[in-house]
Amino acid sequence: MSARGRPIVIAHRGASGYAPEHTLASYFIAIEQGADYIEPDLVMTRDGVLVARHENEIGGTTDVAVRAEFAGRRTTKVIDGVSITGWFTEDFLLEELKSLRVRERIPELRPANTRLDGTLEIPTLEEILALARGVEAKRRVRARELGLPPPAPLGVYPETKHPSHFAGIGLAMEERLVATLERYGYRGPDGHAFLQSFETGNLEALHRLTQLPLVQLIDAAGAPYDRLASGEPRTYADLVTPQGLREIAAYASCIGPAKSLVIPRDGEGRLLRPTSLVADAHAAGLKVHPWTFRAESAFLPAGLDLQGELREFLAVGIDGFFADQPDVGVRARDAHAAGQGPR
Ligand code: G3P
Ligand code: CA
Numbered sequence: 001m002s003a004r005g006r007p008i009v010i011a012h013r014g015a016s017g018y019a020p021e022h023t024l025a026s027y028f029i030a031i032e033q034g035a036d037y038i039e040p041d042l043v044m045t046r047d048g049v050l051v052a053r054h055e056n057e058i059g060g061t062t063d064v065a066v067r068a069e070f071a072g073r074r075t076t077k078v079i080d081g082v083s084i085t086g087w088f089t090e091d092f093l094l095e096e097l098k099s100l101r102v103r104e105r106i107p108e109l110r111p112a113n114t115r116l117d118g119t120l121e122i123p124t125l126e127e128i129l130a131l132a133r134g135v136e137a138k139r140r141v142r143a144r145e146l147g148l149p150p151p152a153p154l155g156v157y158p159e160t161k162h163p164s165h166f167a168g169i170g171l172a173m174e175e176r177l178v179a180t181l182e183r184y185g186y187r188g189p190d191g192h193a194f195l196q197s198f199e200t201g202n203l204e205a206l207h208r209l210t211q212l213p214l215v216q217l218i219d220a221a222g223a224p225y226d227r228l229a230s231g232e233p234r235t236y237a238d239l240v241t242p243q244g245l246r247e248i249a250a251y252a253s254c255i256g257p258a259k260s261l262v263i264p265r266d267g268e269g270r271l272l273r274p275t276s277l278v279a280d281a282h283a284a285g286l287k288v289h290p291w292t293f294r295a296e297s298a299f300l301p302a303g304l305d306l307q308g309e310l311r312e313f314l315a316v317g318i319d320g321f322f323a324d325q326p327d328v329g330v331r332a333r334d335a336h337a338a339g340q341g342p343r
Contacts, residue, residue: 004282004287004317004319005319006333006337007314007318007319007320007321007333007336007337008036008037008155008289008319008320008321009034009035009036009037009320009321009323009326009329009330009333010035010036010037010038010039010157010289010320010321010322010323011026011027011030011031011033011035011037011038011039011323011326012039012291012292012293012322012323012324013026013039013040013041013054013324014026014027014028014029014030014038014039015027015029015030015033015035015324015325015326015327016324017110017294017295017296017324017325018112018113018325019113019116019120020061020102020103020104020105020113020116020117020120021054021061021105022040022041022052022053022054022061022102022122022123023052023102023116023120023121023122023123024120024121024123024127024128024131025116025120027040027123027128027131027132028131028135029326030326031131031132031135031154033326033327033330034326034327034330035326035329035330036152036154036155036320037154037155037156037157037194037320038128038132038154038155038156038157039156039157039158039159039322040052040123040125040128040156040157040158040159041053041054041055041158041159041161042125042158042159042160042161042173042177043055043056043089043090043161043162043166044056044089044090044166044171044173044176045089045090045092045093045094045097046089046090046091046092046093046171047093047094048171048176049094049124050124050125050126050173050176050177050180051089051094051097051122051123051124051125052122052123052124052125052128053089053122053161054105054161055079055161055162056079056088056089056090056161056162056165056166057079057084057086057087057088058086058087058088058089058097058100058122059074059086059087060086060103060105061102061103061104061105062087062100062101062102062103062122063100063101063102063103063118064087064100065087067099067100070087070092070096073087073088073091073092074086074087075087075088075091079162079165080162080164080165090166090169090171094124097122098121098122100121100122101117101118101119101120101121102116102117102119102120102121102122103117103118104116104117109296109298110296125158125177125180126180126184128156129156129180129181129184129186130184132154132156132184133184133185135154136151136153136154139151153192154192155192155193155194156181156186156192156193157193157194157196157215158177158181158193158195158196159195159196159197159217160173160174160177160195160196160197160199160202160206163197163199163201163202164199164201164202173202174202174205174206174209175209177195177206178206178209178210178212181193181210181212186212187210187211187212188211188212189211189212189213189253191211191212191213193212193213194212194213194214194215194254194289195210195212195213195214195215196214196215196216196217196256197214197215197216197217198217198218198219200216200234200251203215203216203251203252204251207251207252213252213253213254214251214252214253214254215252215253215254215255215256215289216239216248216251216252216254216255216256217255217256217257218236218239218240218255218256218257218258218261219236219258220236220258220260220261221235221236221237239255240257240261240277240280242280242283242284245280245281245283245284245286246284248284248286249284249285249286252286253285253286253287254286254287254288254289254319255281255286255287255288255289256289256290256291256322257277257288257290257291258290258291259290259291259292259293259313259321261275261277261290262274262275262277262278262288262290262313262316262318263275263312263313263316265301265302268302269301269302270301270302270303271301271304271309271312274316278316278317278318279317282317287319287320288317288318288319288320289318289319289320289321289322290313290318290321290322291321291322292322292323292324293306293309293310293313293321293322293323293324293325293329294306294323294324294325295324295325295328306323306325306328306329306332307328307331307332307335310323310328310329310332310333310336311332311335311336314332314333314336315336
């Protein structure tokens, strides 16, 4: 094992390779598969409740488009500089959102997940934390019965989505997020929770509110839009320079880069030589948790399966990673750790 410790496996949107993302079913599968952390992306309801969705527009992941009673809520908004037409969580009360049913985001790539279409609800952050706590309690009882040491705590890794947009409509996320996590015991620098965001201003606000470790997400240069924050002069390319990484270290303890920033691909999809990002981030005192590792061939580098792709990234020294198939992630991580010798 390296001196930096065992890399963590973060279940991306739950076990989203096996059940529709951001549902209690998806999180439960991830927990059972041995993920160290479960990842909810968070948005707000009109009545100020944090719920798990990848974006505030919910036409692509729920049945809202076929619900006649909500036809009048369809609208067009500019979100972080991008014009989007659909249905938005901030226009729904929690009770209304709870009446919707979730659908698989990418049915063409994950047809097996569609068996659950129409059966699952959008969960609140609180419901996800309660699930984690419930499983932990069950694991503790089981370990006691078997005379085993107490199990490792189950971590959560929430991401605030569009926090400037929500603050601008009177639904600021930061205090609600920290207060909810604290109610469930997630607090302090080793609080088994990481808080992540693409927006620097959001992370700086969280830095003033909590000692939980913060993660600056960094997209690849040329990503569709720059989500650092409105008015922020820096770009993602600025953040991955040694100077940019030192600036991040003032408020965060970790970066979450797009995986191509760690190992790029050539035009044929083959992995190229790693960049210096992991070494540069470590020199700045930052851990590195890249995203997103997915088993379907559409997402894989040429010539490798997911375990092989992860082997290459783990060899570079990453400290954890986001995976849609946490079981494969755990196997790859454990094989890597076994190859590194005892801690
Ligand atoms: O949070 C890590 C990764 O999930 C960031 O990208 O767009 O999948 O939330 P996204
Ligand atoms: Ca995310």
